[in-house]
Amino acid sequence: MRSPVYIQxxxxxxxxxxxxxxPREGEALPETGCRVSVPFGRQSLxxxxxxxxxxxxxxxxxxxxxxxxxxxxxxxxxxxxKLANLAARYYFSPLGMVLQQMLPVKLRQGExxxxxxxxxxxxxxxxxxxxxxxLKRAFQQQRLLAYLQxxxxxxxxxxxxxxxxxxxxxxxxxxxFITEGERQISFDTNWANNFELGETPQTLNREQAVAxxxxxxxxxxxGAYLLEGVTGSGKTEVYLHLMEPVIRAGKSxxxxxxxxxxxxxxxxxxxxxxxxxxxxxxSGLNDNERLQVWQxxxxxxxxxxxxxxxxxxxxxxxxxxxIIDEEHxxxxxxxxxxxxxxxxxxVMRANLHNVPIILGSATPSIESLHNISIGKYRRLQLTRRxxxxxxxSQEIVDLRLQNLDAGLxxxxxxxxxxxxxxxxxxxxxxxxxxxxxxxxxxxxGHLHGCSRCDAFYTVHQSSNLVQxxxxxxxxxxxxxxxxxxSTQLFTQGVGTEQLEQALAARYPQxxxxxxxxxxxxxxGSLDKLLEKIRRGExxxxxxxxxxxxxxxxxxxxxxxLLDVDGALFSADFRASERLAQLYIQVAGRAGRASKPGEVxxxxxxxxxxxxxxxxxxxxxxxxxxxxxxxxxALLPPAGQMAILRAEASHAHQAQQFxxxxxxxxxxxxxxxxxxxxxxxxxxxxxxxxxxxxLANDRKRLQQAIELALPKIEALASGKRCRWHLERDPQxxx
DNA sequence: AGCACGCCGACT
DNA sequence: GTCGGCGTGCTC
Ligand SMILES: [Zn+2]
Ligand SMILES: [Zn+2]
Numbered sequence: 111m112r113s114p115v116y117i118q119x120x121x122x123x124x125x126x127x128x129x130x131x132x133p134r135e136g137e138a139l140p141e142t143g144c145r146v147s148v149p150f151g152r153q154s155l156x157x158x159x160x161x162x163x164x165x166x167x168x169x170x171x172x173x174x175x176x177x178x179x180x181x182x183x184x185x186x187x188x189x190x191x192k193l194a195n196l197a198a199r200y201y202f203s204p205l206g207m208v209l210q211q212m213l214p215v216k217l218r219q220g221e222x223x224x225x226x227x228x229x230x231x232x233x234x235x236x237x238x239x240x241x242x243x244x245l246k247r248a249f250q251q252q253r254l255l256a257y258l259q260x261x262x263x264x265x266x267x268x269x270x271x272x273x274x275x276x277x278x279x280x281x282x283x284x285x286x287f288i289t290e291g292e293r294q295i296s297f298d299t300n301w302a303n304n305f306e307l308g309e310t311p312q313t314l315n316r317e318q319a320v321a322x323x324x325x326x327x328x329x330x331x332x333g334a335y336l337l338e339g340v341t342g343s344g345k346t347e348v349y350l351h352l353m354e355p356v357i358r359a360g361k362s363x364x365x366x367x368x369x370x371x372x373x374x375x376x377x378x379x380x381x382x383x384x385x386x387x388x389x390x391x392x393s394g395l396n397d398n399e400r401l402q403v404w405q406x407x408x409x410x411x412x413x414x415x416x417x418x419x420x421x422x423x424x425x426x427x428x429x430x431x432x433i434i435d436e437e438h439x440x441x442x443x444x445x446x447x448x449x450x451x452x453x454x455x456x457v458m459r460a461n462l463h464n465v466p467i468i469l470g471s472a473t474p475s476i477e478s479l480h481n482i483s484i485g486k487y488r489r490l491q492l493t494r495r496x497x498x499x500x501x502x503s504q505e506i507v508d509l510r511l512q513n514l515d516a517g518l519x520x521x522x523x524x525x526x527x528x529x530x531x532x533x534x535x536x537x538x539x540x541x542x543x544x545x546x547x548x549x550x551x552x553x554x555g556h557l558h559g560c561s562r563c564d565a566f567y568t569v570h571q572s573s574n575l576v577q578x579x580x581x582x583x584x585x586x587x588x589x590x591x592x593x594x595x596s597t598q599l600f601t602q603g604v605g606t607e608q609l610e611q612a613l614a615a616r617y618p619q620x621x622x623x624x625x626x627x628x629x630x631x632x633x634g635s636l637d638k639l640l641e642k643i644r645r646g647e648x649x650x651x652x653x654x655x656x657x658x659x660x661x662x663x664x665x666x667x668x669x670x671l672l673d674v675d676g677a678l679f680s681a682d683f684r685a686s687e688r689l690a691q692l693y694i695q696v697a698g699r700a701g702r703a704s705k706p707g708e709v710x711x712x713x714x715x716x717x718x719x720x721x722x723x724x725x726x727x728x729x730x731x732x733x734x735x736x737x738x739x740x741x742x743a744l745l746p747p748a749g750q751m752a753i754l755r756a757e758a759s760h761a762h763q764a765q766q767f768x769x770x771x772x773x774x775x776x777x778x779x780x781x782x783x784x785x786x787x788x789x790x791x792x793x794x795x796x797x798x799x800x801x802x803x804l805a806n807d808r809k810r811l812q813q814a815i816e817l818a819l820p821k822i823e824a825l826a827s828g829k830r831c832r833w834h835l836e837r838d839p840q841x842x843x
Numbered sequence: 844a845g846c847a848c849g850c851c852g853a854c855t
Numbered sequence: 856g857t858c859g860g861c862g863t864g865c866t867c
Contacts, residue, residue, distance in 0.1 A: 117867095129866080131867060151865070166867080169867090829862095
C-alpha cells in the first residue's frame with residue numbers, strides 16, 4: 111500500500127472544501143488535528159490538518175508545500191474533534207470555520223499552544239544584602255525591595271497589579287539589586303487532592319433535593335435536565351450541590367452564562383463553595399489572558415470554567431458536567447460567521463463526553479420545552495421561592511385615547527409618585543434609545559428616513575444628530591424639512607433620552623439613571639451606573655433591554671413597561687416569547703418580601719391574548735400555548751428550519767439567486783417559503799431577501815440541504831450577491 | 844473571507 | 856494624466 115502523500119487542510123474560509131498541500135521537503139506528515147501554516151494565494155493562513163490522502167482532485171502539480179507545522183501534538187482531539195465535525199455538518203458550516211471558532215484568537219493566529227515562560231524580576235545577592243534604610247529617600251524603590259526581600263521574585267505582570275512603580279523597578283535593576291529572568295509555568299493538576307468545601311452547603315428544600323437526587327440518580331452519565339425555577343427559587347444552590355460529586359472526583363465543571371450574567375457576584379458564589387482553580391472567560395480578557403486560561407484548562411489544571419458562549423469549546427481533559435444558566439438567553443446564539451447555538455452544541459458536547467448537562471431558567475425557551483415534550487430533556491421544577499412568598503400586583507394600562515407625557519400614562523405617573531414617595535426605586539423599560547424614533551414635518555408630513563435603509567432616522571438631541579440605528583449613518587439634526595423646506599419639524603414618538611428629560615423636569619427631586627447603548631458605550635460606564643443604582647443614588651431607572659438582564663435591584667418596587675406593542679406584532683416569530691421572558695424576569699424582580707412589588711404594562715392592545723396569558727396565568731401556560739401553536743404550524747422547534755439569506759445592491763440579483771436556489775430543492779422533501787423580502791428589505795444600501803426551508807424532522811432537512819447545497823454553491827447568480835445559510839435562525843432579520 | 848486585477852468617473 | 860470606486864475571479 112502506498113503511503114499518503116497529501117495533507118488535507120481545513121482553512122478558516124467560508125468555502126465548504128478542504129485544501130490539499132504537500133509536506134515540507136523531507137518532513138513527515140503532520141497528524142490530524144495539528145495546526146499548520148500554509149501559503150494561500152498571496153497570503154499565508156493557519157489551518158488544521160483534517161486528514162491525509164493519496165489522491166488529490168486538484169492538479170497535483172500545482173500543490174504547494176505547507177509553510178510549517180505549528181503543533182507537535184494534535185490540538186483538537188477526542189470529543190472536541192468529534193464536536194467540531196458534528197457541528198460543521200449540523201450547521202452546514204465549513205469545518206475550518208468551526209475549528210477557528212473553537213480556538214483562542216492567539217492560536218488562530220498561529221502562536222504556540224505551549225505556555226510561554228513568564229517574565230519575572232528576581233532579587234540579586236546585592237539586593238538581598240541591601241539595607242532598606244539606604245533607600246529611605248526613594249520610597250517606591252524601598253517598598254518594592256522590601257517586597258522582594260521576602261518574596262524573592264515577582265512576575266512582571268504583577269508589578270502593576272500590586273501597584274509598584276515601573277520607575278522604581280528600573281531603578282532597582284540599574285542598581286543591580288534585581289535582575290530580569292524567566293520562569294516556566296507548571297500546572298497543578300492535582301487540585302482535587304485534599305479538596306474541602308469552602309463553605310457549608312445550604313440545606314435544600316424538598317424540590318431542590320428532588321432535583322439533585324434525580325440527576326445524581328442517573329450516575330453522572332449523559333442526561334439533559336431542564337431546571338425550571340423562578341427568580342429566588344434557588345437554582346444556583348442546586349447547581350452547587352450537583353457539582354460536588356463531580357469536583358470531588360477530580361472532574362471539571364463547565365458553567366455557561368449569558369454575556370451579562372458573568373458578574374463578580376456569580377463568580378464569587380462558585381468560588382466560595384469550591385476553592386478550586388477556576389478559569390473565567392469574560393469579555394474583558396485580552397487575547398493573551400484567554401490563551402492562558404485555555405492552556406490551564408487543557409492541562410487539566412482547572413476545576414471550574416465559567417464563561418460565555420465561546421467558553422463551551424474549552425478543552426477540558428476531564429469534563430464532568432455542564433451547566434447552562436439562563437438557557438433561554440439569546441446571547442447563546444452566535445449571530446455572525448459560524449452561527450451556532452451554544453446551548454445546542456453544549457448538549458451535543460455533554461452527550462459526547464457522556465456527562466450530565468443542566469439547563470437552568472425561570473422562563474425556558476420554547477425549544478427546551480419542546481425537548482421535554484419529546485423526552486429528550488428531563489424536567490426539574492422549583493416552584494417554591496426560597497424566601498418569603500410574595501405576590502406582585504400587575505396592571506395593564508390601556509393607552510388608547512390617553513394623553514401621555516413622554517409616553518407615560520396618568521396611571522403610571524400616579525403609581526410612580528406613590529412608590530417614589532415611599533422611598534423606593536422605580537424602573538422603566540422603553541426599548542427605544544435616542545430622543546425620538548422619527549422626525550416629522552408639520553407642514554408636509556414628511557418623515558425623515560435613512561437613504562440606505564427602509565427606516566426612519568432616530569433623533570438624538572444631546573448630540574444634535576439624527577442617526578439610523580440600522581446602518582449607523584448619521585447627520586446634523588436638520589432645521590428644515592428636506593422635502594418642503596419648512597422649519598416646522600417635530601419629533602414623533604418617545605425614546606429613552608426624551609423620557610429621561612421629561613422625568614428630570616417633572617421630578618427634579620428624584621435623581622435618575624438612564625441605561626442604554628448611548629450611556630454605556632464607554633468601557634466601565636455600565637458598571638458605574640449599576641453601582642449608582644445599587645447604592646440608592648438613583649431613584650428612577652430608565653433603560654432598554656440592557657437594564658433588564660441579569661441585574662437585581664432589591665429596592666425597585668415598581669416596574670413599568672412603557673410600550674410592549676412592538677413585540678406583539680413583530681415580523682419576528684420569536685418576539686412574543688422574548689417579551690414574555692422579559693416580562694417574567696422584571697416582574698420577578700419587583701419588590702421583595704418586605705416591600706410588595708407592582709408591574710405596569712402600557713399598551714394599545716389591552717385585549718391581546720398574550721398579555722392576558724402572561725398576567726393572569728404566567729409564563730408556563732403562555733409557553734405551552736406558544737409551543738402548541740408552533741407544533742400546529744410545523745414551525746420550529748416542532749419543525750426544522752433553515753434560512754437562506756441573500757443580499758445585493760439590486761433586489762433582482764438576490765431574488766434571482768434565491769429563485770434558482772429554490773430549484774435546487776426540486777424533488778426533495780422540503781418546504782420552501784419564499785423568496786420573500788426580509789422584514790427590513792433595504793438595509794445599509796443592500797436589498798435583503800430570504801427563503802425559509804422547512805421540514806418535519808431533522809433528518810429530512812439535513813439530507814435535502816446536503817443534496818442541494820453543492821448545486822446552490824455552483825450557481826453563477828450566487829456570485830452577484832452575498833448569501834449564507836443559517837440553521838435554526840433566531841429571527842428573520 | 845482576503846486580495847488581486849481591471850475598467851470607468853472625477854480630480855490635483 | 857492618475858487616484859480610487861467596487862464588480863469579478865481565484866485561492867490547494
Ligand atoms: Zn416638509
Ligand atoms: Zn440606515
